[in-house]
Amino acid sequence: MSGSRRDFIKISALSAAGLLLGGHYVQSAMSGKKSAGNLGSAVPLRTPTYCEVCFWQCAGWVYKNEKGDIQKVVGNDDDPNCNGRLCPRGTGGVGMYHDEDRLKTPLLRIKDQDGNQTFTEVSWEEAFDFIAERLQKIKEEHGPECIALFTHGSGGNYWGNMLKAFGSSNIAAPSYSQCRGPREVAFITTFGDGLNSPEPLDIRDTRCLVLIGSHLGENMHNGQVQEMSDAIDKGAAIITVDPRYSTAASKSKFWLPIKPATDIALLLSWIREIINNGWYDKEYINQYAYGFEELKNHVQPFTPEWAYGITTIRPEQIRETAREMANAAPSVIIHPGRHVTWYGDDTQRLRAVAILNALLGSWGRRGGFFIPEKKSVPEYPHPPYPAPRRTWREAMNGKYPLADLALASGVCDATIPSPDLDCSIKAWIVNGTNLIMTLPDQKKTIDAINNLELMVVVDTMPMEITGYADVVLPECTYLERWDDLRVAQGRNSSVALRMPAAEPKYNTKPAYWMAKEVAIRLGLGAYFAWETFEEKLDWQLKQIGSSLEEMKRIGVKNLPREFDDLFFAPGDDHEFYTNTGKIELYSTALAAEGFDPMPVYTPHMEPPAGYYHLNYGRAPMHTFSRTANNPNLVDLMDENTVWVNPKVANEWGLTNGQPVYLENQDGVIAKFPVKVRVTERIRFDSVYIVHGFGHADKKLSRAYGKGASDADLITRVLMDPIMGGTGMRGNFVTFRFNKESEVQS
Ligand SMILES: Nc1nc2c(c(=O)[nH]1)N[C@H]1C(S)=C(S)[C@@H](COP(=O)(O)OP(=O)(O)OC[C@H]3O[C@@H](n4cnc5c(=O)[nH]c(N)nc54)[C@H](O)[C@@H]3O)O[C@H]1N2
Ligand SMILES: Nc1nc2c(c(=O)[nH]1)N[C@H]1C(S)=C(S)[C@@H](COP(=O)(O)OP(=O)(O)OC[C@H]3O[C@@H](n4cnc5c(=O)[nH]c(N)nc54)[C@H](O)[C@@H]3O)O[C@H]1N2
Ligand code: SF4
Ligand SMILES: [Mo]
Numbered sequence: 001m002s003g004s005r006r007d008f009i010k011i012s013a014l015s016a017a018g019l020l021l022g023g024h025y026v027q028s029a030m031s032g033k034k035s036a037g038n039l040g041s042a043v044p045l046r047t048p049t050y051c052e053v054c055f056w057q058c059a060g061w062v063y064k065n066e067k068g069d070i071q072k073v074v075g076n077d078d079d080p081n082c083n084g085r086l087c088p089r090g091t092g093g094v095g096m097y098h099d100e101d102r103l104k105t106p107l108l109r110i111k112d113q114d115g116n117q118t119f120t121e122v123s124w125e126e127a128f129d130f131i132a133e134r135l136q137k138i139k140e141e142h143g144p145e146c147i148a149l150f151t152h153g154s155g156g157n158y159w160g161n162m163l164k165a166f167g168s169s170n171i172a173a174p175s176y177s178q179c180r181g182p183r184e185v186a187f188i189t190t191f192g193d194g195l196n197s198p199e200p201l202d203i204r205d206t207r208c209l210v211l212i213g214s215h216l217g218e219n220m221h222n223g224q225v226q227e228m229s230d231a232i233d234k235g236a237a238i239i240t241v242d243p244r245y246s247t248a249a250s251k252s253k254f255w256l257p258i259k260p261a262t263d264i265a266l267l268l269s270w271i272r273e274i275i276n277n278g279w280y281d282k283e284y285i286n287q288y289a290y291g292f293e294e295l296k297n298h299v300q301p302f303t304p305e306w307a308y309g310i311t312t313i314r315p316e317q318i319r320e321t322a323r324e325m326a327n328a329a330p331s332v333i334i335h336p337g338r339h340v341t342w343y344g345d346d347t348q349r350l351r352a353v354a355i356l357n358a359l360l361g362s363w364g365r366r367g368g369f370f371i372p373e374k375k376s377v378p379e380y381p382h383p384p385y386p387a388p389r390r391t392w393r394e395a396m397n398g399k400y401p402l403a404d405l406a407l408a409s410g411v412c413d414a415t416i417p418s419p420d421l422d423c424s425i426k427a428w429i430v431n432g433t434n435l436i437m438t439l440p441d442q443k444k445t446i447d448a449i450n451n452l453e454l455m456v457v458v459d460t461m462p463m464e465i466t467g468y469a470d471v472v473l474p475e476c477t478y479l480e481r482w483d484d485l486r487v488a489q490g491r492n493s494s495v496a497l498r499m500p501a502a503e504p505k506y507n508t509k510p511a512y513w514m515a516k517e518v519a520i521r522l523g524l525g526a527y528f529a530w531e532t533f534e535e536k537l538d539w540q541l542k543q544i545g546s547s548l549e550e551m552k553r554i555g556v557k558n559l560p561r562e563f564d565d566l567f568f569a570p571g572d573d574h575e576f577y578t579n580t581g582k583i584e585l586y587s588t589a590l591a592a593e594g595f596d597p598m599p600v601y602t603p604h605m606e607p608p609a610g611y612y613h614l615n616y617g618r619a620p621m622h623t624f625s626r627t628a629n630n631p632n633l634v635d636l637m638d639e640n641t642v643w644v645n646p647k648v649a650n651e652w653g654l655t656n657g658q659p660v661y662l663e664n665q666d667g668v669i670a671k672f673p674v675k676v677r678v679t680e681r682i683r684f685d686s687v688y689i690v691h692g693f694g695h696a697d698k699k700l701s702r703a704y705g706k707g708a709s710d711a712d713l714i715t716r717v718l719m720d721p722i723m724g725g726t727g728m729r730g731n732f733v734t735f736r737f738n739k740e741s742e743v744q745s
Helices: 011-020 023-030 094-098 124-142 155-166 174-191 222-233 263-276 282-288 292-299 304-311 315-328 346-359 408-413 442-450 511-521 533-543 548-554 588-592 631-636 646-652
Strands: 046-050 059-064 070-075 107-111 117-121 147-151 208-212 237-241 254-256 332-334 427-431 454-459 471-474 486-488 494-496 556-558 612-617 641-644 659-664 674-678 686-690 732-736
Touching (some): 046 548, 070 094, 094 631, 107 124, 124 147, 124 427, 124 471, 147 408, 174 346, 174 408, 208 315, 237 315, 254 315, 263 292, 263 304, 263 346, 282 346, 304 315, 315 332, 332 346, 533 548, 548 556, 646 674
Parallel strands (some): 147 427, 208 332, 427 454, 454 471, 612 686, 641 674
Antiparallel strands (some): 046 059, 059 070, 107 471, 486 494, 494 556, 612 732, 659 674, 659 732
16 A cells, blocks of 8 residues: 555444454454553552643543542642643543543554455554564665654654654654744744743733733633633733634733734834834843844834724724833733744744834743743663754755744655655654644645555544554553653743553553554664653652652652743843844844844735635634544534624625535635534634534544534645744635535545
C-alpha cells in the first residue's frame, strides 16, 4: 500500500474484517503481555493525575469506589493552573475512559481477497515489527530525516525521543502553526521572549483587560477564566473586540463589534491615540524601548476617523477605550490571544498587540505580564542525539525564517513532491492530533497522506485521521497511564504527576511503552534505558528533591521561585533578548528579513454577495474534535449550530432549528447539515460555528453526522509570510437547502 492512495477505512468494518481475515491475530493480541500501566493489587481510592482534555493541563485527583471503578475527577487545590477547580470538560474527562467506541486493539491496513483495503486486528508485536521494518527501509532508502512526527499531548515526548535518536528533527504540531505560532514570533521579536503556556498574564490584578478575539469564558482555559472573573469582581474593566457578542463581551464594559479582519487598523489607531496624547509610559519607553520615534511617525496617518472607515468602530469609542487603557496602565493587559492564525498578517497583528502593551508599560508589571518561572526536570540519562542530516527548517528551503518551531502545515507540504522543497517526507507518526480536522485544506492533507510509505496513528478514538493510517496503535486514556511529569511555568514553577487510576481497558497501552518497543526494534533501546516508567519518574523527581512516593501523595509540587522578581522594580536594568537588547517597537529582526519593521494595515477580501465570513470558535463543554463523542460532554452539547443574524435569516427565510448545508467560496459543501440559530449576537456579515463537530466516522456513535465541521470549509489558506502560520478565517460561506450531487466526501 506504500505511497499509494489510501481509502478512508471506517473502523466499523473492523469486526467483520477482523473475524474474516485477521481472526488468527486476535488471539495473539489478547495474549499480549500486560506489562504496561500495571497497578498492583491494592487500589488506592484517590490517585493524582493531570487533565488531557485540553492542554491547560490542570492537576486533579481521580476518585474510585471500592471496586476500583473510576467515579470522578476533581481539581487539586495546590495546583496553580486550576486552584482546585476543573472546567466542565475536565470533569467530563471520565467519559473518555468509559467511551465504548474507543479504539481497542492494534490495527493494520491490508487488502482483502477482493482487493479492498481494510483493517485487520494484529498483535502489538506484529504492529511494532511492521513499523520498525518500514522505518528501517525508509531510513536506508531516503534517510531518517524523511520521517516526521505530528503531535499534541504527552505522547509526543516519547515518539520525539525515538525520532531524534533515529536522526530526524521533524517534530511538528498544529498547536503551533495553526494556533499560537504568530503570537510567539511577535512577542519574541518585540520582547525577546515568547509567551508559551500558561501565558504569564497577571489577570487577577489587572485593572483593564482587552480581549481581541480572545473568547475567554467559551475558551475555557481554566486559570485565566478564574482570574478574569476575580478581576471583574474587583472592578476591572473588560474591553472586548469581537464581531460576535461572546460570553466575554457580555461581561464587558465595552464591546466593539469590529468588522472581521480589520483589527490591525484599530490597533494602529489605539497606538496613535496613546502616543499623541502622551499617555504612554515615558520612563519605561525611554529606558527599555527601541524605535519610539520611528513608531510615532509611522502611526500618524492612523486617526480614529481613518480606523472608523475600516473597522466600523466609531471614533469616540476608539478614543474612549484608549483612555480606559491608559488610565489603568501599567495594570493593563491587551490579551495576546492563543488561536491567532486568522488572516495571514497575524504576526504583524500580534506585533501591534505587543507594541501597545509595551507603550502602556505592562510587560513585567503587576496587573500586566509577569515574568514567568519555568524550571525543568532533568531528562532520564540517554546517549546524545545524532545531528539530523537535514532539519525541518532546511526541508522548508529557507521559507519562514522566523518560525521558532517546526510547522505542521510545512511538514505536510514537504510530503508532496515538488521542485520547491528538496525533502519528500515518507513517513508520519501521528500522536493525538486529528490532522484531517485541524490542518486547513483537507484535500491537500489527504494528498500528502497518499504520498506516504507509512502512516502510524496513535490515538484513543476512531477519528478521521485513524481512517487513513497504515497502522493504528490504540492508546489507553490519560486515566489509565503514567506519563511524563507536567512541569508548568507560572508565578512559580509547578510539577504534577499523572499515574494510572485504572488498568487500561481493552488491549490498549500507553504511548511511552509503544515508543520504547519500536525503539528497541530499531536498535535505539539505549534512549529508553529505564526498566519501568515509575523508575524513570522516581529518578527524575529525586533530581528535584522529591520522589514518586511523595508525588503520589500530593499530586502537585510547587517549587519555590528562585530567579528574578515577578515584576520589574522601578528603574531596574533589564536586558531583552532582542538584537538591540531593548523592547523593539521597530523590529530589527523583521527588517533584516525584509518584512515591515512596524505593523501596517492591509485590506482583506470581503465576502461576495450572499456569502458570509465563516467564523468559528470554542464551546465551554468541548475541546476541538476530541470530545465530540464523549458521553458525559455530549449530554451537555451534542451538536453545533450556525449563528445567523436576524437580518440575514430574514433575507434567506431561515428559522431557528432549520437544518442547512454550508457551502464555501470554492463550492465545497460541509458533509452534514447544521441547525440555524438566529441571534443578534453575530454581525450581519458573518456566521459562526463551534469547531469540532460534523464527524464523518460512523464508529463515533454519538458524534457521527452531528453538525457541521469548519474544517470541511477551510479551503482558502492565508499564509503568514513571516512564520508560516496558516490563516484560516478567509473563508466565506453561503446556505444551501440540499446537498445534491456536488458533495465532496
Ligand atoms: N478548522 C479548525 N482547525 C483548527 C482549529 C479550529 O478551531 N478550527 N484550531 C486550531 C488549534 S487552536 C489547535 S491547538 C489545533 C489542535 O489540533 P490537534 O492537535 O489536532 O487537536 P485535536 O483536534 O484535539 O486532536 C486530538 C486527537 O487526539 C486524540 N486523543 C485524545 N486523547 C488522546 C490521548 O490520550 N492519546 C492519544 N494518543 N490521542 C488522544 C483524539 O481522539 C483526536 O483524534 O487545531 C487547530 N486547527
Ligand atoms: N472550551 C474550550 N476551551 C478551549 C479550547 C477548546 O477546544 N475548548 N481550545 C483551547 C485552545 S488550543 C485555544 S488556541 C484557544 C482558542 O481560543 P481564543 O484564542 O480565545 O480564540 P480564537 O479561537 O482565536 O477566536 C475566537 C473568537 O474570535 C472571534 N473573531 C472571529 N473573527 C474575528 C476578527 O476578525 N476579529 C476579532 N477581534 N475577533 C474575531 C470569534 O467571534 C470568537 O469569539 O481556546 C482554548 N480553550
Ligand atoms: S482547562 Fe478544563 S479541559 Fe483543560 S486541562 Fe483544565 S480541566 Fe482539563
Ligand atoms: Mo490552540
